[in-house]
Amino acid sequence: MATPSEKIIRDVTARLRAAGMRPTRQRIALALALFAKGDRHITAEQLHAEAQAQHVGISLATVYNTLHQFTRAGLLRELAIGSGRSYFDTNLSHHHHFFYEGSGQLVDVAGDLVKVSTVPAPPKGTRVAGIDVVIRITERNR
Amino acid sequence: MATPSEKIIRDVTARLRAAGMRPTRQRIALALALFAKGDRHITAEQLHAEAQAQHVGISLATVYNTLHQFTRAGLLRELAIGSGRSYFDTNLSHHHHFFYEGSGQLVDVAGDLVKVSTVPAPPKGTRVAGIDVVIRITERNR
DNA sequence: TTTCTAGATTAGAAACATTCTAAAATATTG
DNA sequence: CAATATTTTAGAATGTTTCTAATCTAGAAA
Incomplete structure (x- = not known):
């Protein structure tokens, strides 16, 4: 730079x-x-x-x-997605991730492209700190 | 046993x-x-x-x-949820997880209690291998 | 400016989870 | 039982992250 x-x-x-x-x-x-x-x-x-x-x-x-x-x-x-190392994400907005199973690469998915419409109540004495959706993807064969 | x-x-x-x-x-x-x-x-x-x-x-x-x-x-x-170690899950049915941020403990959430209604198309040349939803929970303070 | 000190940085060691190696042990087949 | 393909193993090696305790520095005070 x-x-x-x-x-x-x-x-x-x-x-x-x-x-x-x-x-x-x-x-x-x-x-x-x-x-x-x-x-x-x-x-x-x-x-x-x-x-x-x-x-x-x-x-x-x-x-x-x-x-x-x-x-x-x-x-x-x-x-904390792929095991092994930790990734740090500079995107603080509400969003999710594509996770390439082969390479471990992460790609952002805008928050509004994923809708989690039903979620169970958290166990007694806890509150939901966040919901992470990981869409695992692989090379398409054939 | x-x-x-x-x-x-x-x-x-x-x-x-x-x-x-x-x-x-x-x-x-x-x-x-x-x-x-x-x-x-x-x-x-x-x-x-x-x-x-x-x-x-x-x-x-x-x-x-x-x-x-x-x-x-x-x-x-x-x-591969909490970073560090890998967990192996004997529950093979479609389901998701509560993740206790404090202890790293995992608790199953039956698949039908979570509905992901909208998902973006995967990038060209890839297919969706699975969708993991992790509901991060913390002790409720106050 | 100089001095002081809490906070920050560092090299290297230590702590971990996990994988590798190649030798010894074991399960199966004939 | 003998032959051989698998499996297990201790310990070394690898990779990531944290710790340690010595050194350095930013900011405040004099």
Whole structure:
């Protein structure tokens, strides 16, 4: 990515501060990578590699810390779909996912394209925190 | 569990053979643990611990191998819901899950209690392999 | 500016779940 | 029983994530 404008950096800085986080060099770089482009599904490893490629020295531990902090602050959504690694989703709007069984790739499905019309009442003493719909897809053979 | 009857063991043996697997001591013990009781969501570690508790010597590698073989044979369904470990579900009927965000516990939701009325067409060249609905629930606070 | 300190970052170790390896054990067939 | 194809196994290896405790830094105060 080209050097981001002063304005964008100021925006990100303010956003971090609003979430109670110090706008450090590392957090700013990660926030830019995550939010500058459109919606993304990214793993910690991928984000770390991306930062390295841009010559932003960040340790993998910091990438993990930051992803979790951003998630706690409501800037990201953590997806636990394919087993193994966790994906972090920058799309915070109500939506669901196509999950490619072969590759593990995720693709957004706009929230209004899926309608869950019937849902059971949650068990006593609990409330529904969210409903995730995963449409598993495979290569069509023949 | 009490020593299973001859009949149950014969049933399981036949089932394994039907799936093209030799009915070994290990596979019979795991099949009994999995299918004797009602529906279960179990991890490899849990199943291994259960076998140990019953003094059935089985290595963890064999538990993994067997769970995957059973899944391939259509005797189990593998669930990739909470990140980290994989759950294996003995309930093969069409159904969905409550997922306790706190504990990671899974509870079945009968298939007919959830209706997904609208679904987008899958991307070109793919077909829908399945739709999983996870209802995330948390302790109600207040 | 300098100083102070709570908060942030880090390398590397540790903790995990899971898979792999290749040797030994076992089930089946003839 | 002998031959052979499968299966099991301990332990090593892999991959992801978390932990640790030392070092660094942003922001506040002097």
